[in-house]
Amino acid sequence: METQTRQAIDAFQNGFQQLSGLAVTYAFSVLGAIILLLIGYFLAGVIERALKGAIGRVPGFDQTLAQFFAKIGRYVVLALFIVMVLGQFGVQTASIIAAIGAVGLAVGLALQGTLQNIAAGLMLLALRPLRVGEYVEVGTVKGTVEDIGLFATRLRTIEGVYVLAPNSTLWSEPVYNFNRNKVRRNDLIIGIGYDDDIDLAQKTMLDLAAKDKRILRDPAPSASVSELGASSVNVTLRYWTSASDYLATRFDMTKAAKLAFDEKGISIPYPQQEIVYREVGKQGAG
Known part of the structure; x- marks a missing residue:
């Protein structure tokens, strides 16, 4: 022991x-x-x-x-x-x-896909084709940019829908940025009847553009006949506004043109089709 x-x-x-x-x-x-x-x-x-x-x-x-x-x-x-x-x-x-x-x-x-998103996120942050607050369209993705992360970008559509898009998707498609340039052009196309006064319609549209202070004077607005349609003569008012005023001006000018045409008796025809009836003579029994 x-x-x-x-x-x-x-x-x-x-x-x-x-x-x-x-x-x-x-x-x-x-x-x-x-x-x-x-x-x-x-x-x-x-x-x-x-x-x-x-x-x-x-x-x-x-x-x-x-x-x-x-x-x-x-x-x-x-x-x-x-x-x-x-x-x-x-x-x-x-x-x-x-x-x-x-x-x-x-x-x-x-994590190859994730690394692609990181690389794309770095390129988006470096080259900045889109920024927070801008409205963009990239392929099927469209909306106002709310946040640009390293993996994905958060957007909000016009309808208020939340969208989270991978950065690789935004980087691999052409980016249409509707706010980057300071001014934008709009073509307001309105069809009038073939019997209506074209010169009066053009003058009416130019007068409306001259009254709206949001429409730029340089380049100056122009009105022209853009198409002879099946049911109407299409008159186009082309003007430029600031990017921030684009939508509001477009809506207001469309309404103002309709009211002005009604006041001056200029018709805005519906699509119509001309039908011709011909009477076919009866042949006598031989």
């Missing part, structure tokens, strides 16, 4: 001595690792704030894109210090970097 107790005590003492030796051996490594992590965490924050401030001061640079690059800088600094900490314990950093590269490649292949 005494022999077993003595063996247990000797084993405990040997284990304690080994642990003490390991503690002494790695104490400085652990302390150095903690210091490196603290320095890395502090430096990463400094780098992130510095990048965000520097990029944010660039005229016309999107804030979302500035924040994204600042985060990238932070993570790069943290990754470098983690590799340095692992090197303190004798870990082969070359193999770690290779493993990280392999994992990154696998993740990239698995």
